[in-house]
Amino acid sequence: MVGSTASNPAVADGLAVSVQGLSHSFALGDQHLPVLDHVDLDLRPGNFVAILGPSGCGKSTLLRLAAGLERPAAGRITADGRTINDPDPERVLVFQDPTLYPWRTVRANVGLGLEARGLLRTQRHRIDEALQLVGLEGFKEAYPHQLSGGMAQRASLARALVNDPRLLLLDEPLGKLDSLTRLSMQSELVRLWQEKGFTALLVTHDVEEAIFMAERIVVMSPRPARILDEIVNDLPYPRHRGDERMHGLRRRALALLGLDASW
Amino acid sequence: MAIAHGERARAPLAPASIKAAAGYSLPTFAAVIWFALGAVTFGWPQAQAWPYTLAFALGATGLGLLVLLSALLAQFWPPLAQRVRTGTPWIALLGGLFLLWEILTAKLALLPVPFFQPPQSLLEVFLEDYQRLGESVLRSVWLLARGYLIGAVAGVVLGMAMGWSPKVNYWSHPILRFIGPLPATAWLPLAFFIFPTSASASVFLIALATGFPVAILTWSGVASVSSAYYDIARTLGANSRFLILKVALPAAMPHIFVGLFMGLGASFAVLVVAEMMGVKAGLGWYLQWAQGWAAYNNMYAGLLVMALMCSGLVALLFRLRDRLLAWQKGLVRW
Numbered sequence: 001m002v003g004s005t006a007s008n009p010a011v012a013d014g015l016a017v018s019v020q021g022l023s024h025s026f027a028l029g030d031q032h033l034p035v036l037d038h039v040d041l042d043l044r045p046g047n048f049v050a051i052l053g054p055s056g057c058g059k060s061t062l063l064r065l066a067a068g069l070e071r072p073a074a075g076r077i078t079a080d081g082r083t084i085n086d087p088d089p090e091r092v093l094v095f096q097d098p099t100l101y102p103w104r105t106v107r108a109n110v111g112l113g114l115e116a117r118g119l120l121r122t123q124r125h126r127i128d129e130a131l132q133l134v135g136l137e138g139f140k141e142a143y144p145h146q147l148s149g150g151m152a153q154r155a156s157l158a159r160a161l162v163n164d165p166r167l168l169l170l171d172e173p174l175g176k177l178d179s180l181t182r183l184s185m186q187s188e189l190v191r192l193w194q195e196k197g198f199t200a201l202l203v204t205h206d207v208e209e210a211i212f213m214a215e216r217i218v219v220m221s222p223r224p225a226r227i228l229d230e231i232v233n234d235l236p237y238p239r240h241r242g243d244e245r246m247h248g249l250r251r252r253a254l255a256l257l258g259l260d261a262s263w
Numbered sequence: 264m265a266i267a268h269g270e271r272a273r274a275p276l277a278p279a280s281i282k283a284a285a286g287y288s289l290p291t292f293a294a295v296i297w298f299a300l301g302a303v304t305f306g307w308p309q310a311q312a313w314p315y316t317l318a319f320a321l322g323a324t325g326l327g328l329l330v331l332l333s334a335l336l337a338q339f340w341p342p343l344a345q346r347v348r349t350g351t352p353w354i355a356l357l358g359g360l361f362l363l364w365e366i367l368t369a370k371l372a373l374l375p376v377p378f379f380q381p382p383q384s385l386l387e388v389f390l391e392d393y394q395r396l397g398e399s400v401l402r403s404v405w406l407l408a409r410g411y412l413i414g415a416v417a418g419v420v421l422g423m424a425m426g427w428s429p430k431v432n433y434w435s436h437p438i439l440r441f442i443g444p445l446p447a448t449a450w451l452p453l454a455f456f457i458f459p460t461s462a463s464a465s466v467f468l469i470a471l472a473t474g475f476p477v478a479i480l481t482w483s484g485v486a487s488v489s490s491a492y493y494d495i496a497r498t499l500g501a502n503s504r505f506l507i508l509k510v511a512l513p514a515a516m517p518h519i520f521v522g523l524f525m526g527l528g529a530s531f532a533v534l535v536v537a538e539m540m541g542v543k544a545g546l547g548w549y550l551q552w553a554q555g556w557a558a559y560n561n562m563y564a565g566l567l568v569m570a571l572m573c574s575g576l577v578a579l580l581f582r583l584r585d586r587l588l589a590w591q592k593g594l595v596r597w
Contacts, residue, residue, distance in 0.1 A: 067498050089500035099491045103513045103590045113499035115509070143590050163499060 014045035014199035021075035034224035050210035053220030290334035296358035297327030403545035410469025422481025447472035465537035473526035484518025
């Protein structure tokens with residue numbers, strides 16, 4: 001991780017996140033469905049951590065808890081030492097669906113956070129900056145239905161970045177994109193992370209994506225999710241997909257997920 | 264490539280030739296029908312002398328000239344050409360129907376007279392009774408506007424509250440379910456008894472008729488807003504005021520407009536009944552009054568004006584929707 005810290009000069013901007021003894025369950029009628037089981041995890045400021053696990057294991061719940069959209073049944077998550085109870089614009093969630101508001105133009109969608117906090121008048125220029133950052137400056141006045149899937153996801157990324165988040169929570173943000181767009185967006189996300197210096201927590205079930213993008217890959221069990229093991233990828237950025245050293249990491253991840261028979 | 268070029272060069276020619284043909288023949292045909300209407304009205308002796316026969320004949324001839332003139336001007340001004348092309352078939356048909364009407368009533372006297380009168384007697388009403396008709400329209404619109412606006416605002420507010428607060432929903436929903444289906448006109452006797460004036464009672468009834476569908480549809484609109492929309496706004500620092508006004512309300516707007524259209528239709532019905540039963544003013548009253556005097560031509564005129572008023576108000580609401588929901592254009596068929 002030394003190499004990545006060096007390539008990430010703005011590292012002080014990121015939040016330090018600590019997940020401590022976190023358990024959570026959903027109520028299903030009178031039954032309780034446990035989804036997270038004693039999860040402990042520490043993210044240093046500016047870390048890029050991927051959470052890898054089978055679908056439906058509770059990874060997304062962890063992100064919702066970190067965003068403050070729900071409160072955990074047991075344990076806690078802290079940001080810079082303070083317990084997370086409520087949403088805060090310094091911790092922004094990017095969903096698998098772009099969830100842009102169809103009645104707003106791209107510009108108005110990206111400005112949502114500024115508008116909600118009453119900063120629109122003074123900081124309008126940040127909308128343009130964010131759109132430039134994701135390469136959508138030509139589509140300010142477009143409505144979401146006029147965008148392709150990749151462009152819509154870029155717009156939702158700009159909507160998150162305009163708030164200068166210190167923690168970016170990525171809930172399979174590339175899961176619904178076609179594979180070519182997905183590859184280019186992976187590199188772009190890494191570039192944005194290096195430029196901005198936020199802490200990033202990525203949930204994915206794509207082994208290759210996790211290993212290509214993150215410094216640490218936390219592998220989780222099927223529901224209720226526990227941490228099985230952690231894989232450290234200290235290869236420097238920019239990384240190359242063909243790098244031989246990635247193969248070993250991939251094999252280890254697949255083994256932890258019980259899929260190494262296909263290797 | 265060469266073929267494509269050739270096609271592109273030839274393509275504008277075909278519509279142009281159609282335009283030229285339509286530009287001459289159809290407006291000419293329409294004008295001839297209106298000229299015929301004028302000639303028949305003026306020249307064919309009548310079984311009974313009808314007032315304004317000459318005025319009607321002149322009006323028909325003038326309209327024919329107007330059709331010819333606009334077809335001529337359309338050659339030089341393309342926006343008019345479009346209107347002429349879409350409007351002319353209807354103008355021709357209307358002229359034909361008037362001609363048939365004129366012949367069946369004034370000329371051949373085939374239809375029983377007090378109920379079926381020739382078109383010139385409709386003209387007579389508009390030329391002699393325009394003051395009373397105009398005042399009736401204004402009174403109807405004023406009564407409708409008050410009731411509709413109060414009902415629409417109350418409906419949206421109640422629907423939003425129901426969609427937002429489970430407590431409000433718990434207490435309001437059964438009441439709406441129970442009372443809502445009751446036609447607002449059923450409250451008429453009670454409302455006229457409770458309210459100090461028949462006008463205030465009518466405003467209340469129109470508001471009730473409008474508010475019910477608006478409230479139900481606003482509520483269902485808010486209830487169907489994706490929870491992800493709220494999650495996004497909350498993580499970006501939105502408070503509940505923002506969530507209600509900037510997320511729930513615009514997201515529910517397509518539903519709200521369905522309610523507003525339904526409410527407008529219901530409000531017309533209540534308006535007419537209220538004016539016939541108690542208000543003693545407005546178009547509903549005018550119809551009632553015309554019937555009392557067996558003035559059937561006044562009644563037809565009143566119906567025509569009412570149709571214009573109602574369709575005009577619906578068109579106005581469509582205009583408003585097109586403005587507010589322009590973003591839907593690419594998503595939904597209008």
